[in-house]
Amino acid sequence: MTTLDESPPPVGDTARALPRRTGTAVRRLVRHWSVVLAATVLAVAVLWALAPGWFTGASPTRIDAAQKLLPPSGAHWFGTDRLGRDQFSRVVHGARASLTGSAVAVLVGVTVGSVFGALAGWLGTWVDAVVMRLIDVVLSIPGFLLAITIVVVLGYGVLQAAFAVGITSSATFARLIRAEVLRSRTSQYVEAAVASGARSSTVLVRHVVPNSLVPTLSLVTVQFGIAIIWIASLSFLGLGAQPPSPEWGRLVADGRNYLASSPYLVVCPALTVVAVVLAGNHLARHFAERQER
Amino acid sequence: MTPYILRRLVQAVLVLWAAYTLTFALLTALPGDAISNRINNPQNQLTPEDGRTLKAFYGLDRPIVVQYAHALDALLHGNLGYSLSSGSTVSSLLGDALPHTLVLTALGLTFGVLVAAALGIAGSYAPWSRLRALLQSFPALAASVPSFVVGILILDGFSFRLRLIPAVDDGTFLALVGPALTLGIMIAAPLAQVFTAAITATRRQPFVHVLQARGAGEHYVFRHGVLRNASLPVITMLGLAVGELIAGSVVTEAVFARNGIGQITLNAVNTQDLPVVQGVVLISTTGYVLVNLLADVIHPLIDPRIRADILARRAKRPSRARPGADEAVPARLPDEAVAS
Helix, strand or coil: CCCCCCCCCHHHHHHHHCCCHHHHHHHHHHHCHHHHHHHHHHHHHHHHHHCHHHCCCCCCCCCCHHHCCCCCCCCCCCCECCCCCEHHHHHHHHHHHHHHHHHHHHHHHHHHHHHHHHHHHHHCHHHHHHHHHHHHHHHHCCHHHHHHHHHHHHCCCHHHHHHHHHHHHHHHHHHHHHHHHHHHHCCHHHHHHHHCCCCHHHHHHHHHHHHHHHHHHHHHHHHHHHHHHHHHHHHHCCCCCCCCCCCHHHHHHHHHHHCCCCCHHHHHHHHHHHHHHHHHHHHHHHHHHHHHC | CHHHHHHHHHHHHHHHHHHHHHHHHHHHCCCCCHHHHHHHCCCCCCCHHHHHHHHHHCCCCCCHHHHHHHHHHHHHCCCCCECCCCCCEHHHHHHHHHHHHHHHHHHHHHHHHHHHHHHHHHHHHCCCHHHHHHHHHHHHHHHCCCHHHHHHHHHHHHHHHCCCCCCCCCCCCHHHHHHHHHHHHHHHHHHHHHHHHHHHHHHCCHHHHHHHHCCCCHHHHHHHHHHHHHHHHHHHHHHHHHHHHHHHHHHHHHHHCCCCHHHHHHHHHHCCCHHHHHHHHHHHHHHHHHHHHHHHHHHHHHCHHHHHHHHHHCCCCCCCCCCCHHHHCCCCHHHHHHHC
16 A cells, blocks of 8 residues: 555654653644544533533523514524524424434444344354344335334334334344354354353353444444434424424424525524534544554 | 346345335234224214224224235235225325336436546545545535435525525426435435445555556546446445435425325325335335346446356355445455456
8 A cells, every 4th residue: 555645754753752741642632633523512412412401591492472583693592483482492402302312223223233133143043044134124125214114103202213213223233243243253252251161142242242342333323323314304204203392303394484584493403413413423434444443 | 147137036026025024014013003093083973883894894804914915915916905094096196106206216316326426536536635535525424414404405595595496396307406406415425435435445456556557547547447346336335325215205305395205105104004104115125126136237247257256156056145345346356467
């Protein structure tokens, strides 16, 4: 490989690496400024979800007919909606539905995927064959449509939508984890555990599965972003969060009719979604690159 | 070649059957359905006897296994059942809507492939590494924007502000552009990412260095070496993209208020019209499976190595592996290229 543009000549590097530790830490932060920014965006979004009261005193559901459709100002950062509710407060409080939903979706996906993937990879034979065919079939149904179908079964709501998205994504997780289990099956620590008399199930749960989960970290982060988008899309279609509870997709759907006069009602929640998903994807890429090294 | 295609065809039919069975199992796990909802509705005028007749007419009073057998038997005769909310056949309902959605997805696919190809090539070959980095960051950005936001922005910008395209579906080609662009942007992002990665990986292959060492220019190498190799994973990805296009039409048609499969899906979901939901899933899965089948047939045509592999394996056990991204750039090639 001939990548000359990236790495500085080694002589200057050793000379610069000598100074104090604090300097290098700051320099690492500066060099990875985009990762720091992404982490900050995610941290703020998580804080919005955990403690919305720290960021806004306004109620997300209090109706004030005298203050409807106000443009953004010092009092209402994102303006007010058609019922005079503070849009910034609705976006901040909406973080809880959106982020909890995505977290549930990823958790369901990883859990279901791990169980199927680990059993398939560990037991092999016909279990593996059946699980793999099942994965193929689930993957052959367009994901978003499968999620909609599951919503038909479960009913409307953020948690139901999250569950649907999670089940849909579990096939991808199962395939990845199966591959990882197959790889770690032949590793020395597994051999050592088996040789020292551990039961097969113990080796699987204590050694193989935890080691297979680490490589899924980057997929988890990517899936987190996808889950936010899908849950928002389901809510936009009216199949997810139900009014009056704020959710980012719902906020965009509600603001749609006022796009010409009050574009900020759509733009602010939409930008929030984009920022959070973008931050998640950026971190995912960072994890993936670090794993390759 | 023929046994290879036949085997893929059988596999495709099996996948369709399994997907149908899975959705059937999923949807019959559901406690309610449109007919029961109508009967249990306190405002309904139906006597309990009428309710029973209605349920019997739709076959909802029979055991699930019998329902499944009947549904499968009807499916083999091309009958997808009856819509529970309107009473018309599911096939006529979907048949009426399908052309609208097909035209839309075809145009969306064209947009998506063009944009992805342009971004992939420009992102790999543009002068200045900063420009390349900028171009390569577009797909990641586009992948982070929900398609309903893209749709709303296109509708607002092109229809309401610039007045370039009609805001409602008036049947003209111009009215298709907005929703097709929305779908195109949605699928262009992953396609461009795969294409860029494939071009980068292919350009690192030793055979490219050999070609360059023998005096071939960048243009020649791209046309004769890189493009073919790098298009294989993209073709695999297209199968996925087509499935997502049909699913994405649910959102896009809702944003642009167009008739089509997406609109029907949404109505069916809201009225718990299970046969229609199942029909939609079957149709879009068929689209996915067909495109994958096509991709599997095209792969050996593009890559002589896969063709040779298939011919060599005919005597041996049939492989279940799909000629995908892993096989697109086999490690074997360098020796051959160097040897020649």
